[in-house]
Amino acid sequence: MTALAVTRATLTRVLRDRTALFFMVLLPVAIIVVIGVTVRGFDQFRVGLVPDPRSGPVAQELAADLAKAPGLRTRSYADAADARTALRRAELDAVILMPAGLDESVRAGRSVTVRVLVEPSGSAGHAAVSSVSAVVADHAGRLQAARFATGQSGGTFDGNLALARGAERASSPVAVRAETVNGQSDYLPLGYSYSTPTMLVLFVFINALAGGAAIVQTRRTGVYARALAAPVPARALVAGETIAYLLLALLQSLLIVGIGALAFDVAWGDPLAAGVLVTVWALVGTGAGVLAGALFRTPEQVHAIGPALGIGLGMLGGCMWPLALVPGWLRTAGHAVPQAWAVDAWTTLLSRDGDLSSVARELTVLTAFAVALLTCASLALRHRLTTSPGA
Amino acid sequence: MTDPPGSPDTVRPVLDCARLARRFGERVAVDDVSLRIAPGETYGLLGPNGAGKTTTIRMVCGLLRPDAGTVRVADRPVSTAAGPAKQLIGFVPQDVALYPDLSVRENLRFFGRLYRLPRRRLDRRVDEVLDLIDLTARAGDRVDSLSGGMRRRLNIGAGLVHSPTLLVLDEPTVGVDPQSRHAILESVNRFGEEGMAVLYTTHYMEEAERLCDRVGIIDRGRLVAEGSPRELVRLVAERDRIRLTAAGGLSGYAEACRRLPRVEGLARGGDHGDVVELVVKDARSLLPDLLDLAHEQGVDIRSVEIDEPDLEAVFLHLTGTALRE
Numbered sequence: 001m002t003a004l005a006v007t008r009a010t011l012t013r014v015l016r017d018r019t020a021l022f023f024m025v026l027l028p029v030a031i032i033v034v035i036g037v038t039v040r041g042f043d044q045f046r047v048g049l050v051p052d053p054r055s056g057p058v059a060q061e062l063a064a065d066l067a068k069a070p071g072l073r074t075r076s077y078a079d080a081a082d083a084r085t086a087l088r089r090a091e092l093d094a095v096i097l098m099p100a101g102l103d104e105s106v107r108a109g110r111s112v113t114v115r116v117l118v119e120p121s122g123s124a125g126h127a128a129v130s131s132v133s134a135v136v137a138d139h140a141g142r143l144q145a146a147r148f149a150t151g152q153s154g155g156t157f158d159g160n161l162a163l164a165r166g167a168e169r170a171s172s173p174v175a176v177r178a179e180t181v182n183g184q185s186d187y188l189p190l191g192y193s194y195s196t197p198t199m200l201v202l203f204v205f206i207n208a209l210a211g212g213a214a215i216v217q218t219r220r221t222g223v224y225a226r227a228l229a230a231p232v233p234a235r236a237l238v239a240g241e242t243i244a245y246l247l248l249a250l251l252q253s254l255l256i257v258g259i260g261a262l263a264f265d266v267a268w269g270d271p272l273a274a275g276v277l278v279t280v281w282a283l284v285g286t287g288a289g290v291l292a293g294a295l296f297r298t299p300e301q302v303h304a305i306g307p308a309l310g311i312g313l314g315m316l317g318g319c320m321w322p323l324a325l326v327p328g329w330l331r332t333a334g335h336a337v338p339q340a341w342a343v344d345a346w347t348t349l350l351s352r353d354g355d356l357s358s359v360a361r362e363l364t365v366l367t368a369f370a371v372a373l374l375t376c377a378s379l380a381l382r383h384r385l386t387t388s389p390g391a
Numbered sequence: 392m393t394d395p396p397g398s399p400d401t402v403r404p405v406l407d408c409a410r411l412a413r414r415f416g417e418r419v420a421v422d423d424v425s426l427r428i429a430p431g432e433t434y435g436l437l438g439p440n441g442a443g444k445t446t447t448i449r450m451v452c453g454l455l456r457p458d459a460g461t462v463r464v465a466d467r468p469v470s471t472a473a474g475p476a477k478q479l480i481g482f483v484p485q486d487v488a489l490y491p492d493l494s495v496r497e498n499l500r501f502f503g504r505l506y507r508l509p510r511r512r513l514d515r516r517v518d519e520v521l522d523l524i525d526l527t528a529r530a531g532d533r534v535d536s537l538s539g540g541m542r543r544r545l546n547i548g549a550g551l552v553h554s555p556t557l558l559v560l561d562e563p564t565v566g567v568d569p570q571s572r573h574a575i576l577e578s579v580n581r582f583g584e585e586g587m588a589v590l591y592t593t594h595y596m597e598e599a600e601r602l603c604d605r606v607g608i609i610d611r612g613r614l615v616a617e618g619s620p621r622e623l624v625r626l627v628a629e630r631d632r633i634r635l636t637a638a639g640g641l642s643g644y645a646e647a648c649r650r651l652p653r654v655e656g657l658a659r660g661g662d663h664g665d666v667v668e669l670v671v672k673d674a675r676s677l678l679p680d681l682l683d684l685a686h687e688q689g690v691d692i693r694s695v696e697i698d699e700p701d702l703e704a705v706f707l708h709l710t711g712t713a714l715r716e
């Protein structure tokens with residue numbers, strides 16, 4: 001019960017501290033808004049279309065297919081230079097240059113290349129290319145069928161093309177779904193559904209590390225040393241602080257979940273699975289925070305290193321951008337940090353309608369992280385309190 | 392004052408430390424220190440910086456494991472584990488140890504809760520302690536808004552909430568203005584009168600002399616002498632000096648004085664000067680005889696000065712160093 005005296009003191013202190021509350025609530029919400037708006041751009045790639053002035057029906061059909069594609073938002077440019085400028089200004093993710101004389105080439109049986117321009121920076125461009133490729137491949141398949149029919153059984157190319165189109169509409173023997181981005185990208189939650197859970201992962205962890213600074217500060221007030229003169233074992237002090245920071249992490253998570261649901265329309269998925277995930281993640285953060293509180297010598301050290309560490313791990317773990325967009329080796333490396341597992345679990349819950357069993361693996365890994373961190377943290381803090389309580 | 396404190400040799404002592412020793416690496420901080428404190432007794436541990444006072448106190452309070460020796464409070468062993476003996480000890484550390492961002496009352500409640508005071512009793516004791524340390528008016532203020540002296544008082548108060556049997560104070564008056572210091576000393580005095588045993592460290596001689604029933608002098612980790620301030624003073628070979636100034640010749644008077652019992656010698660006088668200086672055993676009790684004698688001989692005494700040796704002199708004598716560096 002004496003542990004709860006410590007819990008109570010710590011909660012009172014933190015909830016009274018305006019700076020702490022800023023970092024706990026306002027900052028995460030502000031960043032959720034910013035990232036939510038930015039990542040929203042990923043659901044539709046902005047593509048500029050530069051048609052050939054002498055375009056025939058085939059070219060027009062391709063342009064129409066591109067405009068209809070769900071992952072693309074097309075805009076026509078009469079002048080290629082204008083389109084290039086828009087691309088450079090990042091107003092577009094890609095520019096499609098319709099080949100000159102597409103119709104004649106196709107009818108003559110020549111192969112044609114559709115040129116797509118992207119900026120070297122920005123992964124959105126390359127992702128857009130695969131979307132465009134899917135549409136073009138679809139279109140090319142139809143042309144090929146029409147050309148094959150014309151060669152084998154006669155008839156006009158245009159007639160056979162119409163037949164091919166009709167046949168495709170009637171029965172599609174092989175369904176192909178266009179991948180918007182590489183890998184699992186079609187599972188990627190977008191907008192606030194991406195930014196809210198990832199910022200929860202990021203900020204609960206960073207905030208818990210900041211709690212470590214408060215522990216270092218308390219160590220230096222001599223209160224712990226003095227408390228040990230009471231009939232209070234060191235483990236009760238450790239437990240008291242751990243409970244306090246766990247409660248704070250849960251409170252912060254609930255705030256972010258609530259604001260996400262109410263203000264940004266985030267559907268948090270299966271409530272049981274989401275609840276377990278929030279709790280396990282709060283335990284991971286608390287373990288890291290208490291460990292920092294035991295290891296560092298001054299609060300300033302924690303303030304200097306904590307947020308940088310939290311942001312670094314967040315980047316590696318896919319809190320800032322989807323790990324689906326990074327190279328495979330980096331994705332693998334990212335899974336050395338708990339953040340990646342938490343983000344994966346949220347992705348499953350939010351975009352794939354996952355439940356407890358579908359995130360069991362992630363939860364197991366996160367629980368292992370939590371147990372390891374909490375064990376190290378309590379051993380280290382207990383050691384610190386009993387050997388040099390005032391330092 | 393209620394009953395005078397008993398001696399720890401006749402009454403069951405509240406604190407009983409036996410042969411405590413502790414070293415830090417090569418440095419011996421405390422070496423074979425034994426001390427006992429009776430209920431209601433105020434014991435002063437007097438020593439210069441680095442003498443081992445804080446180290447002794449940390450072992451007494453179960454904050455530091457002794458290399459050798461034992462500590463018992465009311466017959467219960469004290470260890471660094473959270474044993475029941477700790478419930479009886481109130482510890483006031485040398486440096487203020489409080490939550491700076493909690494209020495005065497919240498701090499007192501926190502420490503009360505550590506000792507598992509039930510709610511009602513906690514409320515009552517916090518009010519009593521606030522009154523005792525004269526901070527009732529500031530109860531709702533944050534600690535970091537208090538003056539240094541107020542913080543010191545609260546630092547003491549935090550050790551009192553659970554009504555300890557033994558109060559341990561480590562230099563509670565360091566860096567405190569004279570007025571606060573006076574208030575602190577007054578309260579410590581009262582604790583003793585109320586039957587609390589008090590262990591008090593200081594390097595201020597006056598405090599020890601004024602407050603303590605018994606004083607232990609610690610130097611380089613060793614307890615070099617122990618006793619009531621008067622007993623300690625008597626340890627010194629020095630005696631009181633009485634210096635009498637009169638108008639007129641004093642040679643006859645000086646001779647007469649020398650023949651009185653308890654006058655051990657004549658330091659000065661016996662000639663035609665107007666000053667007589669005597670070395671005596673107990674100046675205060677001898678003074679009436681000296682004045683009577685002067686009256687008989689028609690000597691007109693203008694002034695009397697008595698120099699009693701103090702703990703400063705004792706300390707100098709025992710350790711060869713001055714107490715304050």
Ligand SMILES: Nc1ncnc2c1ncn2[C@@H]1O[C@H](COP(=O)(O)OP(=O)(O)OP(=O)(O)O)[C@@H](O)[C@H]1O
Nearest residue numbers: 415418419420438439440441442443444445446447
């Ligand atoms: N944790 C420690 N590690 C190493 N040496 C220590 C430690 N604590 C105390 N000492 C040493 O032990 C000796 C006694 O120190 P202590 O703090 O007990 O003295 P003190 O009488 O309380 O002095 P002061 O009047 O300055 O408070 C000193 O030489 C000190 O340097």
Ligand SMILES: [Mg+2]
Nearest residue numbers: 444445485561
């Ligand atoms: Mg000291």
